[in-house]
Amino acid sequence: xxxxxxxxxxxATVLRLRYGQMGPAQWDDVDFALALQRYDLAAMQxxxxxxPVYVLAGLCVQGVIGEPYRAxxxxxxxxxxxxxxxxxxxxxxxxxxxxxxxxxLLYSGLPLTWVLGTQAMSDAFGALLAxxxxxxxxxxxxPHSARKKxxxxxxxxxxxxxxxxxxxxxxxxxxxxxxxxxxxxRVQRSAWSDVLVAVVASACVCLGWVYAMVINSxxxxxxxxxxxxxxxxxxxxxxxxxxxxxxxxxxxNIWLTRQILxxxxxxPWGTYQESISRWVIALLLLIAGAGILFSAGRKIQKSRQxxxxxxxxxxxxxxxxxxxxxxxxxxxxxNLIRDRKVSYLLIWLLPYAIWAFFAQNVEKPRHILPxxxxxxxVVACGLQVWGRRAILAGxxxxxxxxxxxGISTVVEGAHEPAPTVQLAEFLHTQGTNFVVFxxxxxxxxxxxxxxxxxxxxxxxxxxxxxVLNHPNTRILLTDSVLQGLGHPEVEAxxxxxxxxxxxxxxxxxxxxxxxxxxxxxxxxxxxxxx
Amino acid sequence: MKLKWWLQIVLxxxxxxxxxxxxxxxxxxxxxxxxxxTAYKNFVAKLAVDPPDFAGAKxxxxxxxxxxxxxxxxxxxxxxxxxxxxxxxDAAMKSYxxxxxxxxxxxxxxxEADFTNYKDGKLLLAKALATYEALAPIVKEKDAQLDTDIxxxxxxxxxxxxxxxxxxxxxKAADPALFKTSEDTILNGLMKVFEMKELKVGHFAKxxxxxxxxxxADTSDAAWKNWLPLVLIAVVFTAIVVWAMRRKRA
Numbered sequence: 112x113x114x115x116x117x118x119x120x121x122x123a124t125v126l127r128l129r130y131g132q133m134g135p136a137q138w139d140d141v142d143f144a145l146a147l148q149r150y151d152l153a154a155m156q157x158x159x160x161x162x163p164v165y166v167l168a169g170l171c172v173q174g175v176i177g178e179p180y181r182a183x184x185x186x187x188x189x190x191x192x193x194x195x196x197x198x199x200x201x202x203x204x205x206x207x208x209x210x211x212x213x214x215x216l217l218y219s220g221l222p223l224t225w226v227l228g229t230q231a232m233s234d235a236f237g238a239l240l241a242x243x244x245x246x247x248x249x250x251x252x253x254p255h256s257a258r259k260k261x262x263x264x265x266x267x268x269x270x271x272x273x274x275x276x277x278x279x280x281x282x283x284x285x286x287x288x289x290x291x292x293x294x295x296x297r298v299q300r301s302a303w304s305d306v307l308v309a310v311v312a313s314a315c316v317c318l319g320w321v322y323a324m325v326i327n328s329x330x331x332x333x334x335x336x337x338x339x340x341x342x343x344x345x346x347x348x349x350x351x352x353x354x355x356x357x358x359x360x361x362x363x364n365i366w367l368t369r370q371i372l373x374x375x376x377x378x379p380w381g382t383y384q385e386s387i388s389r390w391v392i393a394l395l396l397l398i399a400g401a402g403i404l405f406s407a408g409r410k411i412q413k414s415r416q417x418x419x420x421x422x423x424x425x426x427x428x429x430x431x432x433x434x435x436x437x438x439x440x441x442x443x444x445x446n447l448i449r450d451r452k453v454s455y456l457l458i459w460l461l462p463y464a465i466w467a468f469f470a471q472n473v474e475k476p477r478h479i480l481p482x483x484x485x486x487x488x489v490v491a492c493g494l495q496v497w498g499r500r501a502i503l504a505g506x507x508x509x510x511x512x513x514x515x516x517g518i519s520t521v522v523e524g525a526h527e528p529a530p531t532v533q534l535a536e537f538l539h540t541q542g543t544n545f546v547v548f549x550x551x552x553x554x555x556x557x558x559x560x561x562x563x564x565x566x567x568x569x570x571x572x573x574x575x576x577x578v579l580n581h582p583n584t585r586i587l588l589t590d591s592v593l594q595g596l597g598h599p600e601v602e603a604x605x606x607x608x609x610x611x612x613x614x615x616x617x618x619x620x621x622x623x624x625x626x627x628x629x630x631x632x633x634x635x636x637x638x639x640x641x
Numbered sequence: 642m643k644l645k646w647w648l649q650i651v652l653x654x655x656x657x658x659x660x661x662x663x664x665x666x667x668x669x670x671x672x673x674x675x676x677x678x679t680a681y682k683n684f685v686a687k688l689a690v691d692p693p694d695f696a697g698a699k700x701x702x703x704x705x706x707x708x709x710x711x712x713x714x715x716x717x718x719x720x721x722x723x724x725x726x727x728x729x730x731d732a733a734m735k736s737y738x739x740x741x742x743x744x745x746x747x748x749x750x751x752x753e754a755d756f757t758n759y760k761d762g763k764l765l766l767a768k769a770l771a772t773y774e775a776l777a778p779i780v781k782e783k784d785a786q787l788d789t790d791i792x793x794x795x796x797x798x799x800x801x802x803x804x805x806x807x808x809x810x811x812x813k814a815a816d817p818a819l820f821k822t823s824e825d826t827i828l829n830g831l832m833k834v835f836e837m838k839e840l841k842v843g844h845f846a847k848x849x850x851x852x853x854x855x856x857x858a859d860t861s862d863a864a865w866k867n868w869l870p871l872v873l874i875a876v877v878f879t880a881i882v883v884w885a886m887r888r889k890r891a
Contacts, residue, residue, distance in 0.1 A: 258886065261885060262889075329760030
């Protein structure tokens with residue numbers, strides 16, 4: 112069993128190292144690559160909140176490797192491989208070796224862990240620390256010696272502090288150590304001081320990286336100004352193209368079917384239905400889901416019978432307690448409280464899920480990455496319901512199909528230039544007498560060709576002003592800018608010049624870019640409009 | 642009882658569905674803006690329409706007159722107003738452009754005057770660059786290579802300010818000589834394009850409104866002061882870990 116796990120870890124790591132990102136592709140990876148060359152929050156390398164622990168880890172790898180993109184991709188690959196091993200350790204104590212192995216292997220095969228394990232971004236490293244946090248939390252509630260338990264509690268606190276220094280958006284995972292601390296106090300009387308020590312340790316770590324950023328920005332005041340200016344402007348300013356304001360169910364639909372199922376597990380989505388693997392994955396996930404429902408139903412039935420026996424002894428349920436007992440007596444809820452295994456999974460999964468859904472950009476699948484580790488455990492549990500053979504066959508099938516999708520995606524990523532890069536290369540061939548209105552593409556263009564003049568806008572008025580400031584100049588715009596203009600008479604004067612394509616699973620927001628050129632009539636139009 | 646439970650679930654779902662989806666979209670907004678340069682872009686846009694909107698252009702510049710007078714003397718603002726009065730669009734734009742060149746000079750001189758102040762230096766440099774961005778279209782049209790050189794000059798100037806690094810990794814010392822050469826590249830280039838013989842800036846003194854707070858983090862000598870709190874945090878952390886582990890052994 113151990114051999115299979117090590118083989119899985121090794122294979123995942125080696126292949127991810129092989130197909131790692133080599134150059135710029137998206138706004139965030141440019142930020143991080145620049146941060147390794149010169150950490151400067153004011154210049155948005157990287158953007159707020161600064162990712163100090165991640166950049167520090169990146170700097171360490173860079174010390175060995177040298178090239179920033181290579182260093183970050185190697186860090187992602189190593190993190191994603193190590194995450195597989197740590198997930199095994201996080202699951203084994205409560206779920207047993209077999210299930211832990213299945214969950215870890217499933218995690219290693221997920222298309223999203225393939226993609227993020229090769230990209231130069233903070234997600235793979237963040238997810239590694241998130242799994243490490245869960246693994247430490249489990250140990251606190253194992254029948255260890257008092258000293259060992261206190262140690263793991265302290266470790267959980269420290270890891271949480273580091274985790275926030277990697278990705279502040281993983282904040283909601285803090286509910287897990289909170290729950291563990293609560294259980295720890297409940298079981299072990301007068302354990303308050305241990306919890307306090309863990310909290311102080313966590314605060315120390317956070318204070319450490321915050322202070323490192325304060326030094327970098329030159330004092331508390333500039334640091335504070337940076338933090339506030341970050342929350343002022345919004346991407347959604349631009350004509351509302353940034354679909355942050357979708358209706359609830361449309362948002363839920365994208366989040367569940369595209370991001371979690373499609374990008375995370377590799378089920379069919381949109382035009383990606385042709386491969387058999389995707390349908391096999393969907394089928395196996397359905398079987399696992401049915402398993403979960405079946406076992407939940409069985410448990411509810413069991414506790415309902417217990418409830419019946421209890422209520423026969425109970426003569427007068429208090430009126431004031433009516434509300435409370437309605438919840439606490441509900442069979443499903445009762446089961447949750449009783450079963451620590453179930454509580455552990457739900458507390459690992461749900462708080463972050465709610466946070467990611469409401470507070471994170473649903474357009475980008477990478478925000479769901481920390482949910483995938485507990486979800487793999489859920490899938491493994493669902494398969495286990497149908498027996499030993501089912502979990503063996505199901506896991507094998509899922510890992511093979513998911514890996515085939517993941518590997519073909521990252522191979523494409525390693526060989527085809529990103530659409531943003533294609534755009535930059537095309538612009539580079541267009542001489543100097545033009546200005547291009549862009550959105551996030553700007554960052555990649557500037558990284559490759561600083562001399563290309565790009566403009567990023569917030570309002571239509573800015574557009575008008577900028578065009579009038581560039582007479583006798585070719586005006587180019589990308590589709591993300593044009594869509595946000597909201598002025599049909601301007602749109603009518605823009606003709607498509609060239610389009611660039613990439614894999615949407617690799618580049619979730621900028622996979623199809625259309626470059627437009629404005630007719631010279633545009634200046635006349637704007638000249639006469641007030 | 643059971644009905645109540647289901648009602649509660651439905652209610653919670655309804656409430657969450659009604660909460661507007663205000664996602665905390667990120668902002669990569671630029672904190673470094675220069676009012677004089679932003680006003681210039683609007684000024685040009687007002688004059689570019691047909692017929693030119695001189696009153697509107699004047700209204701864009703009016704709020705900035707006091708600042709320009711204070712740092713560059715009365716002449717530049719007067720030249721802009723004279724051209725606007727004569728309804729001479731090109732002269733008005735040219736006067737404003739020259740004022741912007743003076744503004745770049747003013748920002749660069751302010752950095753030079755207090756070179757070790759990292760925090761203010763970076764802000765002032767960003768303002769100088771924002772000013773240049775307004776002029777860039779004209780520079781580029783006349784001499785594309787010069788535009789590239791000036792941008793490289795700004796990059797060098799930023800490099801010359803040094804960097805406090807992160808956790809002591811990537812610390813770079815400030816380099817006054819490098820700053821001086823990049824400043825010369827930028828200002829000489831601008832003087833050439835905008836036909837100016839000299840850059841007379843009234844007050845070389847530091848602007849009182851932009852140097853809020855004392856320069857706490859100098860890149861030069863007081864580096865150890867930066868490290869003190871970090872060391873302190875590390876000591877506290879180690880102390881509680883050791884204390885907690887010792888206590889359990891007993």
